[in-house]
Amino acid sequence: MSSIASRPAADITKKETATVTVPVSGRPVKGIESASSSQAMSKKPRLQQRDHPVLFELGAPGLSGVSLPPSEVPSVDRAKTIPAELLASELPALPEIGELDVVRHYKRLAHRCFSIDENFYPLGSCTMKYNPRVNERVAALPGFAHLHPYQRESDVQGMLELLYRLRCDLAEIAGLAEVSLQPAAGAHGEMTGLMIIGAYHRHRNEPRKKILVPDTAHGTNPASCATCDRSAMTVRSRPDGRVDLDDLRSKVDTDTAAMMITNPNTVGVFDEGIGDIADILHKAGALLYLDGANMNAILGITRPGDFGVDVMHYNTHKTFSTPHGGGGPGAGPVAVAEKLRPFLPVPQVIKRDDGTFGWDENRPSTIGKVRSFYGQIGVLVRAYAYIRSLGCDGLRDVSEKAVLAANYLAARLGERFTLPIPGPYAHEFITVPIAGDSGVTENDVAKRLLDHGIHPPTMSWPIQHCLMIEPTETESLATLDGFVDAMIEIADEIEHDPEVLRTAPHMTPVKRVDEVAANRRPNVRWRAE
Amino acid sequence: MQYTQFTEEQVGVMLTTIGAKTIDDLFSPIPAAHRLTRPLDLPKGVSELELLRDCESLAGRNYDCTKLTCFLGCGSYDHFVPTIVDSMAGQSEFLTAYTPYQAEASQGILQLFYEFQTMICALTGMEIANASLYEGATAAAEAVMMAAAITKRDRVLVADNVHPDTLAVHAAYDADRKIATTVIASSGGLVDEQSLADALDDGIAAVVIQSPNFFGCVERLDRLIPKIHEHGALAIISTDPLAAGVFKSAGAHGADIVVAEGQPLGIPMQYGGPYLGLLAAREKYLRKMPGRVIGMTTDREGRRAFCLALQTREQHIKRERATSNICTNQGLLAIRAAIHMAALGKRGIAEVSSQCFDKAHYAADAISALDGYSLRFDAPFFKEFVIRTDRDVAAVLDHCRSGGIAAGVALGRFDDRYADCFAVAVTEKRSRTEIDALVSALREA
Numbered sequence: 001m002s003s004i005a006s007r008p009a010a011d012i013t014k015k016e017t018a019t020v021t022v023p024v025s026g027r028p029v030k031g032i033e034s035a036s037s038s039q040a041m042s043k044k045p046r047l048q049q050r051d052h053p054v055l056f057e058l059g060a061p062g063l064s065g066v067s068l069p070p071s072e073v074p075s076v077d078r079a080k081t082i083p084a085e086l087l088a089s090e091l092p093a094l095p096e097i098g099e100l101d102v103v104r105h106y107k108r109l110a111h112r113c114f115s116i117d118e119n120f121y122p123l124g125s126c127t128m129k130y131n132p133r134v135n136e137r138v139a140a141l142p143g144f145a146h147l148h149p150y151q152r153e154s155d156v157q158g159m160l161e162l163l164y165r166l167r168c169d170l171a172e173i174a175g176l177a178e179v180s181l182q183p184a185a186g187a188h189g190e191m192t193g194l195m196i197i198g199a200y201h202r203h204r205n206e207p208r209k210k211i212l213v214p215d216t217a218h219g220t221n222p223a224s225c226a227t228c229d230r231s232a233m234t235v236r237s238r239p240d241g242r243v244d245l246d247d248l249r250s251k252v253d254t255d256t257a258a259m260m261i262t263n264p265n266t267v268g269v270f271d272e273g274i275g276d277i278a279d280i281l282h283k284a285g286a287l288l289y290l291d292g293a294n295m296n297a298i299l300g301i302t303r304p305g306d307f308g309v310d311v312m313h314y315n316t317h318k319t320f321s322t323p324h325g326g327g328g329p330g331a332g333p334v335a336v337a338e339k340l341r342p343f344l345p346v347p348q349v350i351k352r353d354d355g356t357f358g359w360d361e362n363r364p365s366t367i368g369k370v371r372s373f374y375g376q377i378g379v380l381v382r383a384y385a386y387i388r389s390l391g392c393d394g395l396r397d398v399s400e401k402a403v404l405a406a407n408y409l410a411a412r413l414g415e416r417f418t419l420p421i422p423g424p425y426a427h428e429f430i431t432v433p434i435a436g437d438s439g440v441t442e443n444d445v446a447k448r449l450l451d452h453g454i455h456p457p458t459m460s461w462p463i464q465h466c467l468m469i470e471p472t473e474t475e476s477l478a479t480l481d482g483f484v485d486a487m488i489e490i491a492d493e494i495e496h497d498p499e500v501l502r503t504a505p506h507m508t509p510v511k512r513v514d515e516v517a518a519n520r521r522p523n524v525r526w527r528a529e
Numbered sequence: 530m531q532y533t534q535f536t537e538e539q540v541g542v543m544l545t546t547i548g549a550k551t552i553d554d555l556f557s558p559i560p561a562a563h564r565l566t567r568p569l570d571l572p573k574g575v576s577e578l579e580l581l582r583d584c585e586s587l588a589g590r591n592y593d594c595t596k597l598t599c600f601l602g603c604g605s606y607d608h609f610v611p612t613i614v615d616s617m618a619g620q621s622e623f624l625t626a627y628t629p630y631q632a633e634a635s636q637g638i639l640q641l642f643y644e645f646q647t648m649i650c651a652l653t654g655m656e657i658a659n660a661s662l663y664e665g666a667t668a669a670a671e672a673v674m675m676a677a678a679i680t681k682r683d684r685v686l687v688a689d690n691v692h693p694d695t696l697a698v699h700a701a702y703d704a705d706r707k708i709a710t711t712v713i714a715s716s717g718g719l720v721d722e723q724s725l726a727d728a729l730d731d732g733i734a735a736v737v738i739q740s741p742n743f744f745g746c747v748e749r750l751d752r753l754i755p756k757i758h759e760h761g762a763l764a765i766i767s768t769d770p771l772a773a774g775v776f777k778s779a780g781a782h783g784a785d786i787v788v789a790e791g792q793p794l795g796i797p798m799q800y801g802g803p804y805l806g807l808l809a810a811r812e813k814y815l816r817k818m819p820g821r822v823i824g825m826t827t828d829r830e831g832r833r834a835f836c837l838a839l840q841t842r843e844q845h846i847k848r849e850r851a852t853s854n855i856c857t858n859q860g861l862l863a864i865r866a867a868i869h870m871a872a873l874g875k876r877g878i879a880e881v882s883s884q885c886f887d888k889a890h891y892a893a894d895a896i897s898a899l900d901g902y903s904l905r906f907d908a909p910f911f912k913e914f915v916i917r918t919d920r921d922v923a924a925v926l927d928h929c930r931s932g933g934i935a936a937g938v939a940l941g942r943f944d945d946r947y948a949d950c951f952a953v954a955v956t957e958k959r960s961r962t963e964i965d966a967l968v969s970a971l972r973e974a
């Protein structure tokens with residue numbers, strides 16, 4: 001283990017020390033000062049470079065970080081009220097730590113994270129845009145945060161009105177008839193959409209089983225088909241990333257329930273054949289499903305309902321800027337065309353004739369419920385706030401600037417890297433960074449970007465060895481140019497110094513992590529020695 | 530309000546670099562026939578101050594549980610959330626991070642989820658846990674799919690006294706999956722052991738039981754689980770993670786998969802979500818588990834490190850052969866739960882659990898001593914119980930509500946058989962004075 005303190009170029013471990021030093025094993029990123037010899041000689045690893053204890057190595061028996069008021073009520077005799085077989089014989093093995101040390105623990109863990117608030121995050125397909133602070137304030141208002149789901153409707157009229165407005169706004173943005181806010185995330189929206197499609201065909205006495213999915217589809221698309229017991233059949237893409245219409249025609253038949261498509265697609269272009277695709281499906285009695293992951297490129301410019309889509313999901317955690325929270329929560333509202341409305345999940349938020357808002361359970365053809373209660377309400381509140389803030393003009397500006405930023409980056413990077421799909425691009429694009437026989441992989445490039453304080457783009461999907469770059473609309477020109485500089489520096493390193501890439505990252509709290517060992521001998525729970 | 534930050538001049542420079550005249554040129558692949566030729570029919574954008582006015586006015590029209598005394602439960606509970614949960618989980622390093630695919634730069638959040646998994650194992654008495662699913666009902670549905678894959682059987686039994694939304698989700702999912710669910714009856718608030726025995730056969734993949742169940746009663750897992758195992762079926766137990774301070778965990782009873790709604794672990798009620806789906810299991814089922822799992826490993830210099838483990842189970846690698854379609858999960862809620870569990874610790878959890886138990890029993894004794902109210906079931910319970918009344922349930926609850934008390938959830942909304950019942954939940958947060966006020970209000974009603 002290196003005993004030399006190091007600090008990343010862009011604050012990955014941060015704050016605890018003002019001294020900038022570099023590891024002797026790695027090489028500095030341009031612009032970082034070298035270590036002074038006295039620092040380099042220091043024996044002790046400094047601050048964030050130290051191994052940080054896990055929770056279970058902290059504290060002492062008897063400690064707790066929370067105090068409760070005394071109970072005030074008589075203690076019930078457990079032995080008299082509960083059969084002995086059901087009584088706990090020991091307390092759960094949770095840690096015992098005082099409040100300050102709990103705070104320090106989570107503060108230090110936070111310092112070893114990578115976030116939009118600190119770093120550029122051009123992760124393709126994920127739309128890592130700025131998450132406005134005000135939306136957090138709105139979601140935390142007691143009138144939203146502390147409502148119980150079974151409070152009577154007259155006590156929650158403001159909440160219901162917000163959900164109703166959001167439901168209508170999302171239908172308008174989609175150009176579709178009605179929206180259900182219930183699904184918990186994109187993949188859950190896909191499943192819900194497939195269930196709606198299933199109900200529609202069953203209603204027409206056509207138990208169609210086949211779902212067509214382009215070869216560039218996100219993994220959740222075929223996985224959602226499997227969850228719904230549908231076979232996913234792959235449709236080929238042309239070299240320019242568009243759906244191969246001949247292949248599609250040859251695969252559509254009377255057993256085809258739907259096609260799931262992403263448009264703009266996952267290689268970053270709008271498929272201008274979408275009208276034909278919709279026609280081919282509709283003529284065969286099949287439906288068109290849109291994976292709405294890429295809605296950030298078309299807000300107010302074109303609407304799925306206007307290009308033939310029958311059902312789609314949104315990812316509010318992409319398009320509408322609800323924070324990703326280290327993996328979730330998201331929300332995956334589903335929008336449908338008129339003919340699919342009867343099958344939407346219940347309950348549905350409605351506005352009654354007397355102007356009050358409520359939940360409607362009475363939909364005889366509904367697919368039922370896909371989760372408990374009503375949805376990811378706290379996430380939906382943030383999405384509402386975002387849409388309200390931006391409005392019709394601002395949403396269109398979002399897409400214009402997202403597309404501008406992506407095409408700008410493509411133009412600049414295109415001078416040095418291969419862009420296998422020609423533009424103009426939507427809000428993201430694909431580049432293949434490695435050529436020649438350097439032995440460097442796209443993963444090495446990704447790890448090296450971490451040394452620049454930049455989150456690597458999405459890797460190796462939907463094309464092997466590619467990077468999928470999505471800058472989003474919220475970054476400044478300086479940040480975009482900084483990314484290009486970093487990529488060009490890395491291109492130079494590929495040619496002249498591949499070793500620095502193969503051993504990257506150098507500036508992170510730990511060096512390259514052994515994921516193979518993690519899978520071979522899985523250790524997924526702490527065990528006291 | 531706009532969050533973009535290009536000046537007009539910069540836009541010009543960028544277009545020149547691209548070789549386009551206008552931004553509109555960049556949208557040329559979208560056929561004219563599909564272009565929207567009018568603005569979206571939404572209001573124009575507003576400033577931050579106007580947004581706050583709008584949202585505060587909407588929020589102000591709700592009677593939230595900071596203004597009421599809340600005895601509502603049935604899957605969502607008004608527990609006390611210590612301040613450090615909000616302040617630590619609210620750090621934007623957590624809030625605005627994506628899934629930690631880049632392990633070297635995400636050690637903090639990876640370690641946090643690893644610790645989360647460990648603490649969920651401690652509360653459920655299980656060997657492994659994942660890093661979260663959407664919420665309790667879908668967690669049960671995922672557990673069923675997992676059990677079907679493990680046993681290669683496709684029929685499951687679900688007790689009729691699990692949360693009605695769990696039943697509803699199973700019914701909806703069943704329409705489109707290979708698994709068929711049969712509902713088994715309860716009697717006296719508990720799973721009927723004879724009905725279970727009658728329904729079991731060697732084709733059953735799993736039995737889903739909730740304990741404490743929807744009525745708050747604690748099931749005889751010591752007798753039910755061995756019955757289930759006799760037929761080679763898996764016992765999927767849905768539980769309340771806070772019950773572990775008083776009651777033996779489902780894992781200690783021999784459950785194969787434990788699921789839970791994790792909302793009681795530091796998550797505000799938020800009108801029903803986002804919550805936290807928990808799933809824990811026996812170690813031998815690790816490779817069949819849905820969702821992300823974090824493992825401990827080393828970096829290339831041999832120091833302790835964490836990363837996403839066993840990703841080959843997941844949709845981005847296995848596609849249609851993945852164990853689940855889940856991608857985005859409930860990371861931030863898992864972070865809240867982890868901080869909550871760490872802060873409470875062993876003693877804090879025991880204290881919360883005990884206070885829920887004692888206060889619920891204090892309330893149940895006092896209410897059932899009133900004229901016209903009785904306990905509907907005499908099974909043991911944890912923090913929630915069902916009251917039957919010969920008065921009109923809606924009128925009783927309305928009377929309490931007019932005194933600022935949300936007294937309970939009317940069960941008639943779920944099942945006509947319980948039209949004369951309501952469920953009362955009492956958490957550690959309720960004071961004796963508040964419970965006494967509830968009792969008085971019920972007496973007057």
Ligand SMILES: Cc1ncc(COP(=O)(O)O)c(C=O)c1O
Pocket residue numbers: 125126185186187188218220221262266291293294315330332855856857
């Ligand atoms: C194209 C695409 N489809 C679907 C999904 C799944 O959405 P979620 O993660 O919200 O379940 C993603 C998420 O990364 C995606 O990029």
